[in-house]
Amino acid sequence: MRTTLHVNGKLVEVDVEPRLTLADCLRHELRLTGTHVGCEHGVCGACTIIVDGQAVRSCLVLAVQADGASIQTVEGLAGGDALGPLQTAFRRHHGLQCGFCTPGMLMTAHALLQAEPEASEARIREVLSGNLCRCTGYVGIVKALLDARSAYARPHTREAR
Amino acid sequence: MSRPDAYIGKPIERLEDLRFLRGRGQYVDDLECAGALHAVVVRSAVAHGRIRSIDTAAARTLPGVHAVFTATDLGAKVPVIPVRSESQPSLDQAVQPVLAHGKVRYVGEPVAFVVAETAALAEDAADAVTVDIDPLRAVIDRAGAEAGDVLLFEHSATNTAGRFTGVRGDAAKAFAAAPYVRRERFRVQRYAPVPLETRGLLARWDAHAERLTLAGAAKVPFWVRSVLAAMMALPEQCVDVIETDIGGGFGARGEFFPEDFLVAFAARRLGRPVKWIEDRREHFLSTAHAREVDCELEIACRRDGVILALRGQAWTNAGAYIRPNVASAPRNIAQMGAGPYRIADLHMEVSVLLSNKTPTGSYRGPGRFEIDFCRERLIDLACADLGLDRAEMRRRNLLTDAEMPHALPIVLPHGKGGELDSGDYRVTFDRCLAEIRWDEKASLQGRLIDGRYHGLAIGCYVEGGAIGPRENARLVLDSEGMVTVYVGTSALGQGQETVFAQIAADALGIPIEHVKDVFHGSTTCVEEGFGSFGSRASVMGGCAIAAAAEKLKDSIREAAAARFGCPVSAIEIIEGMRAVRAGELQLPLHELAGRELAAEGTFAAEKRTYSYGAHAAHVAVDPRTGQVEVLEYVAVEDVGRILNPSTLHGQALGAIVQGLGGSLLEELIYDEHGQLLTASLASYLLPSMDDYPDIRAVALELYPSPLNPLGAKGGGEGGIIPVGGVIANAVACALGDLGVQPFELPLSPPRVWQLIEDARGSRRQAQRTAR
Numbered sequence: 002m003r004t005t006l007h008v009n010g011k012l013v014e015v016d017v018e019p020r021l022t023l024a025d026c027l028r029h030e031l032r033l034t035g036t037h038v039g040c041e042h043g044v045c046g047a048c049t050i051i052v053d054g055q056a057v058r059s060c061l062v063l064a065v066q067a068d069g070a071s072i073q074t075v076e077g078l079a080g081g082d083a084l085g086p087l088q089t090a091f092r093r094h095h096g097l098q099c100g101f102c103t104p105g106m107l108m109t110a111h112a113l114l115q116a117e118p119e120a121s122e123a124r125i126r127e128v129l130s131g132n133l134c135r136c137t138g139y140v141g142i143v144k145a146l147l148d149a150r151s152a153y154a155r156p157h158t159r160e161a162r
Numbered sequence: 163m164s165r166p167d168a169y170i171g172k173p174i175e176r177l178e179d180l181r182f183l184r185g186r187g188q189y190v191d192d193l194e195c196a197g198a199l200h201a202v203v204v205r206s207a208v209a210h211g212r213i214r215s216i217d218t219a220a221a222r223t224l225p226g227v228h229a230v231f232t233a234t235d236l237g238a239k240v241p242v243i244p245v246r247s248e249s250q251p252s253l254d255q256a257v258q259p260v261l262a263h264g265k266v267r268y269v270g271e272p273v274a275f276v277v278a279e280t281a282a283l284a285e286d287a288a289d290a291v292t293v294d295i296d297p298l299r300a301v302i303d304r305a306g307a308e309a310g311d312v313l314l315f316e317h318s319a320t321n322t323a324g325r326f327t328g329v330r331g332d333a334a335k336a337f338a339a340a341p342y343v344r345r346e347r348f349r350v351q352r353y354a355p356v357p358l359e360t361r362g363l364l365a366r367w368d369a370h371a372e373r374l375t376l377a378g379a380a381k382v383p384f385w386v387r388s389v390l391a392a393m394m395a396l397p398e399q400c401v402d403v404i405e406t407d408i409g410g411g412f413g414a415r416g417e418f419f420p421e422d423f424l425v426a427f428a429a430r431r432l433g434r435p436v437k438w439i440e441d442r443r444e445h446f447l448s449t450a451h452a453r454e455v456d457c458e459l460e461i462a463c464r465r466d467g468v469i470l471a472l473r474g475q476a477w478t479n480a481g482a483y484i485r486p487n488v489a490s491a492p493r494n495i496a497q498m499g500a501g502p503y504r505i506a507d508l509h510m511e512v513s514v515l516l517s518n519k520t521p522t523g524s525y526r527g528p529g530r531f532e533i534d535f536c537r538e539r540l541i542d543l544a545c546a547d548l549g550l551d552r553a554e555m556r557r558r559n560l561l562t563d564a565e566m567p568h569a570l571p572i573v574l575p576h577g578k579g580g581e582l583d584s585g586d587y588r589v590t591f592d593r594c595l596a597e598i599r600w601d602e603k604a605s606l607q608g609r610l611i612d613g614r615y616h617g618l619a620i621g622c623y624v625e626g627g628a629i630g631p632r633e634n635a636r637l638v639l640d641s642e643g644m645v646t647v648y649v650g651t652s653a654l655g656q657g658q659e660t661v662f663a664q665i666a667a668d669a670l671g672i673p674i675e676h677v678k679d680v681f682h683g684s685t686t687c688v689e690e691g692f693g694s695f696g697s698r699a700s701v702m703g704g705c706a707i708a709a710a711a712e713k714l715k716d717s718i719r720e721a722a723a724a725r726f727g728c729p730v731s732a733i734e735i736i737e738g739m740r741a742v743r744a745g746e747l748q749l750p751l752h753e754l755a756g757r758e759l760a761a762e763g764t765f766a767a768e769k770r771t772y773s774y775g776a777h778a779a780h781v782a783v784d785p786r787t788g789q790v791e792v793l794e795y796v797a798v799e800d801v802g803r804i805l806n807p808s809t810l811h812g813q814a815l816g817a818i819v820q821g822l823g824g825s826l827l828e829e830l831i832y833d834e835h836g837q838l839l840t841a842s843l844a845s846y847l848l849p850s851m852d853d854y855p856d857i858r859a860v861a862l863e864l865y866p867s868p869l870n871p872l873g874a875k876g877g878g879e880g881g882i883i884p885v886g887g888v889i890a891n892a893v894a895c896a897l898g899d900l901g902v903q904p905f906e907l908p909l910s911p912p913r914v915w916q917l918i919e920d921a922r923g924s925r926r927q928a929q930r931t932a933r
Contacts, residue, residue: 020282034192035185037409039358040442044843047358075185088183092175095808098816099655100182101189101359101409122855130850133843135358135410136655138815139851 009077046132209836270447359409381416405683450523494529538887617896627697627876650691669711697876710763775799788915817881
């Protein structure tokens with residue numbers, strides 16, 4: 002089935018089998034392999050991407066269901082070769098080891114901080130509890146999000162400070 | 163001319179993060195390979211049975227299917243996977259064939275291998291394979307294995323595949339004379355490392371060069387190469403085993419599994435690249451499980467708390483086959499019972515039992531986690547019996563600097579011993595007491611506050627590391643003055659590239675930016691490599707790199723001496739290895755060589771390093787639900803020398819949370835037919851971000867290891883080893899007034915609730931009898 006997607010700001014058209022997941026479409030049709038697949042049943046969160054502004058598990062969505070949607074993956078998180086503020090914070094706070102959960106963590110975190118730039122530690126732990134990491138014990142990831150919040154602060158909140 | 167370390171010991175931000183954070187990691191399923199076929203494994207749905215037939219006819223005719231292999235396609239002799247370490251003849255008798263023939267012995271055992279144009283077509287075809295199995299009764303646990311009426315291997319008279327015995331002094335004599343003894347039965351459940359990336363492989367066969375390349379290896383690629391070459395009747399130099407980015411290992415990933423052969427075999431047979439990616443359900447059924455052990459441990463003490471002896475028996479449930487490193491856990495249980503304590507006499511016999519469950523392997527802190535749990539529980543029980551303070555009794559028995567090196571028990575049948583290398587085990591213990599504010603919190607012990615009982619516990623451990631026999635590294639200096647590092651250890655996410663760049667930069671006296679790249683693991687990096695296990699990579703690989711750096715500097719001096727026509731001793735390397743000088747003569751390095759200069763280095767070690775430390779926890783237990791909340795968890799370790807505090811801290815925290823998962827949440831549950839009931843992440847509960855918010859780890863570098871020039875010790879496993887004992891003792895402390903004494907992990911809400919109910923039940927019973 003012909004499917005049109007807006008991926009990281011680019012319009013792409015793919016011809017896919019109806020049973021192909023959006024995760025596999027991104028990875029194997031569009032070669033955007035930054036999105037990882039850890040469980041294929043929606044628990045681990047490694048495949049999380051942003052679809053029309055919402056954090057979504059791309060292993061639980063069929064590519065054809067995303068027809069016309071606007072999609073952001075880890076490859077579109079920062080422009081060019083530079084790290085964005087969230088990525089920089091992950092590096093500074095050692096928020097990753099093997100890196101496999103990292104793209105899903107980043108995308109869930111990006112969606113959260115865009116919507117709630119002042120999210121508390123408890124809120125961060127609650128929202129990201131759907132993303133599993135086996136290496137870090139999560140401590141560095143939480144610190145990274147807390148640190149990155151200021152970069153997401155809305156103009157009026159900045160002024161308030 | 164050597165400068166002080168500029169990088170070692172500093173929290174250098176990781177070099178590998180730059181690709182991981184941008185989605186540019188190259189894990190095995192990310193590799194692009196034109197024309198690759200896709201494979202799916204058909205697995206047994208029956209735990210134990212005789213194969214009547216495997217009908218592949220329908221599958222073979224499906225569109226896009228290239229082959230369906232069964233054991234009969236593999237030649238007269240189906241290859242078996244050898245034992246990698248500490249084998250025994252009886253263990254070798256129970257190794258796994260790469261495809262089942264005659265019998266199946268666990269749910270998930272490979273029985274056929276389907277190769278098709280796409281993964282989806284291969285899955286369709288796998289569904290069309292009909293496997294007819296005549297079921298036999300399944301052996302599940304120790305009782306079933308020891309009964310022996312059902313045998314996994316009929317040629318053997320027993321399901322006991324091997325035995326390891328740890329011996330020091332004369333335990334029988336010590337027990338006979340001891341004023342106090344206590345014996346208890348313990349059990350640690352079956353659980354598994356569960357790395358977030360499942361296994362995967364990509365094999366290419368170059369028919370013209372008769373050369374095989376297998377990507378997706380981890381942990382021990384050189385060993386995998388030697389096994390694979392033997393199975394495929396190829397010279398080792400015709401097999402390249404390539405390490406890609408790896409999504410976590412923790413001991414399970416990277417050993418030789420059936421698919422390592424099957425994917426390579428299919429690529430060679432079909433003349434096309436073949437890719438196989440494990441799915442999560444397959445991972446739970448086929449990648450190594452760990453930990454499951456029943457243990458009876460007995461302690462002998464003086465009434466003042468001095469521990470005299472330990473003895474006991476343990477039975478590890480190895481699963482259906484003896485996989486390559488099934489031995490590490492039973493071996494360590496046999497040897498490491500005394501942990502960091504001064505216990506003169508020890509006798510520990512560990513039997514390795516076969517069952518119709520997934521074969522087991524190593525998991526971070528193998529055997530050490532299990533025996534630490536048993537010993538630390540027993541120490542708390544002895545303290546209660548003898549009316550001793552739990553902290554004081556431990557402190558009295560911890561080994562001190564004056565007693566180093568300290569000989570470890572000998573492990574039979576191999577007769578290997580070893581020794582604890584350096585440290586004062588009271589120091590980390592005292593620091594841990596201070597960190598958790600032990601004295602301040604003493605009044606909380608057993609108290610009911612807002613409906614929850616509070617408990618406190620502390621436990622100790624030693625962590626073996628830097629396992630030999632040796633490691634190799636190669637440094638290449640290019641004409642731009644940049645250095646590339648090649649090393650035989652593997653990276654599994656620990657930050658090896660960063661730590662090795664730090665070591666290389668300091669050893670050569672160059673800016674870290676002049677380390678162009680660090681290549682590791684693959685058989686193409688060095689002639690001979692040993693990989694990453696037993697907390698060895700940083701120390702062994704790092705020391706090999708430091709040795710190579712010295713040789714590289716020698717080569718530079720020799721080249722300069724020849725150029726200047728002066729003795730080598732007159733040559734000085736200056737300006738961060740940018741130039742060489744002899745008296746008035748000076749030359750930029752790139753003009754000296756005009757080509758690459760390379761040097762190799764080796765580091766060999768016969769003895770292991772031993773990091774050590776203490777952990778403490780403060781928990782609250784809700785008696786209505788059995789829920790255990792970890793209010794505070796503190797770990798203190800001495801690793802000899804800290805190479806990168808940031809990555810070390812990450813190892814400690816990650817290991818603690820894995821230990822908490824194993825102590826409180828995780829369990830691979832089988833039914834009586836040998837069906838795994840927890841084969842998804844929806845039914846197997848892993849720690850998530852909101853489970854354990856308050857954990858801390860402190861690393862010290864007080865007693866460097868005398869065994870290597872860096873003074874470093876292994877640091878990847880200490881975080882997990884004492885967690886089970888600490889958590890169980892904290893729960894026992896909290897529920898002391900209710901009479902609850904946990905002897906089995908995990909302390910999941912249903913188990914804790916049941917323990918409380920049982921304790922209340924027996925109290926009521928006792929009251930009735932008293933009336």
